[in-house]
Amino acid sequence: MRSHERTIFGEMSALAARLEAINLGQGFPDTGGPPQVRQVAERAIREGLGDQYPPAHGLPDLRAAISEHQDRFYGLQVDAADAVVVATGASEAIAAAVLALVEPGADVMVLDPYFDLYGAVISLAGARRIAVPLVADTLRPDVAAMSAALTANTRLLLLNSPHNPTGIVFNQAELSDIAEFARANDLLVIADEAYEHLWFDNNRHIPIASLPGMWDRTVTIGSGGKSFSFTGWKVGWATGPAELIAAVRVVRQHLSYVSGGPFQYAMAAGLRLPDVYFDQFREGLAQQRDRLCDGLADLGLRVIAPQGTYFATTDVRPAGFATGAEFCQQLPYEAGVVAIPQSALSDHPEATGPYVRWAFCKQPEVLDEALVRLRRWLG
Numbered sequence: 001m002r003s004h005e006r007t008i009f010g011e012m013s014a015l016a017a018r019l020e021a022i023n024l025g026q027g028f029p030d031t032g033g034p035p036q037v038r039q040v041a042e043r044a045i046r047e048g049l050g051d052q053y054p055p056a057h058g059l060p061d062l063r064a065a066i067s068e069h070q071d072r073f074y075g076l077q078v079d080a081a082d083a084v085v086v087a088t089g090a091s092e093a094i095a096a097a098v099l100a101l102v103e104p105g106a107d108v109m110v111l112d113p114y115f116d117l118y119g120a121v122i123s124l125a126g127a128r129r130i131a132v133p134l135v136a137d138t139l140r141p142d143v144a145a146m147s148a149a150l151t152a153n154t155r156l157l158l159l160n161s162p163h164n165p166t167g168i169v170f171n172q173a174e175l176s177d178i179a180e181f182a183r184a185n186d187l188l189v190i191a192d193e194a195y196e197h198l199w200f201d202n203n204r205h206i207p208i209a210s211l212p213g214m215w216d217r218t219v220t221i222g223s224g225g226k227s228f229s230f231t232g233w234k235v236g237w238a239t240g241p242a243e244l245i246a247a248v249r250v251v252r253q254h255l256s257y258v259s260g261g262p263f264q265y266a267m268a269a270g271l272r273l274p275d276v277y278f279d280q281f282r283e284g285l286a287q288q289r290d291r292l293c294d295g296l297a298d299l300g301l302r303v304i305a306p307q308g309t310y311f312a313t314t315d316v317r318p319a320g321f322a323t324g325a326e327f328c329q330q331l332p333y334e335a336g337v338v339a340i341p342q343s344a345l346s347d348h349p350e351a352t353g354p355y356v357r358w359a360f361c362k363q364p365e366v367l368d369e370a371l372v373r374l375r376r377w378l379g
């Protein structure tokens with residue numbers, strides 16, 4: 001695990017704190033989630049509902065709410081009894097799924113750049129990572145490149161859409177091509193859909209598990225932290241066919257055993273919020289996205305418009321920088337702002353080199369102040 005010792009988020013957040021820089025590096029909102037969800041957690045704590053270990057695979061009412069949610073948003077029929085498992089955030093659900101479904105020595109395909117946790121859990125499983133770059137310039141998934149990179153040992157495709165760090169959302173045609181690739185090569189899929197409710201304009205999120213022939217081979221991951229802006233509560237889940245979820249449950253119960261008793265009650269309430277919550281959540285984030293992206297474009301950076309997530313991507317070459325790493329090294333000292341070079345989340349710095357990731361899930365005045373500081377630096 002030595003190569004996973006440091007995380008770019010930890011380093012950059014520490015630097016931001018030390019320099020009192022504005023941290024647009026790490027992706028967490030600077031406001032809390034819906035008050036009615038918080039009240040359920042408060043009541044659960046007050047009444048002692050979650051004081052002791054909840055059931056190993058998750059509170060039955062939360063499993064029911066996850067099942068209702070998958071049907072309501074995606075038309076997926078998920079059996080709350082044996083097709084759902086609750087975890088300590090999407091992070092633990094992903095770790096448990098990789099450890100459950102991958103044998104030592106197998107190859108796991110990810111699209112590059114990728115969320116840094118993937119590299120670590122693939123290593124924990126004793127497996128090998130095959131990172132396939134997104135198409136240069138457009139940052140779209142490239143099924144031809146995925147086919148070319150496939151090995152005889154590839155068992156699993158670890159997908160993420162809406163995609164961190166680029167902010168792209170895979171469209172129907174791309175998902176169909178990826179699904180065909182998975183079926184043709186008999187791959188299992190872990191679909192990290194932590195940002196399922198964070199998509200903008202008409203870039204509606206489509207779960208790959210809803211495509212023909214994909215339910216039986218896919219474990220889908222959700223995050224209460226991301227969907228309800230409570231990233232500190234760490235409640236996530238996995239859904240999928242009973243045989244795969246049975247395996248994920250075995251591993252997961254030996255990781256954290258159970259977690260977040262009171263928060264599981266609250267997340268069940270969150271998942272049952274009316275559509276207006278989800279619509280307003282997206283609209284609010286889309287406004288923050290526009291605020292930051294318009295400002296970055298005014299500064300002369302090429303912005304790849306985010307279709308989802310908390311993150312905007314810019315190409316820093318038009319502003320006169322060779323690489324995002326060089327830009328992000330100077331940024332905290334010169335401007336008092338922190339952002340993340342995508343090459344830090346990549347095995348292919350030749351492809352990701354020019355790109356920088358900016359988190360826009362921040363208060364308007366924070367984004368404005370960051371833009372003022374950037375303008376002072378870049379002129």
Ligand SMILES: *Cc1c(COP(=O)(O)O)cnc(C)c1O
Binds near residue numbers: 089236
């Ligand atoms: C934040 C994030 C996660 C982890 O979610 P938690 O619920 O906080 O554990 C997983 N995948 C991606 C892509 C993320 O950005």
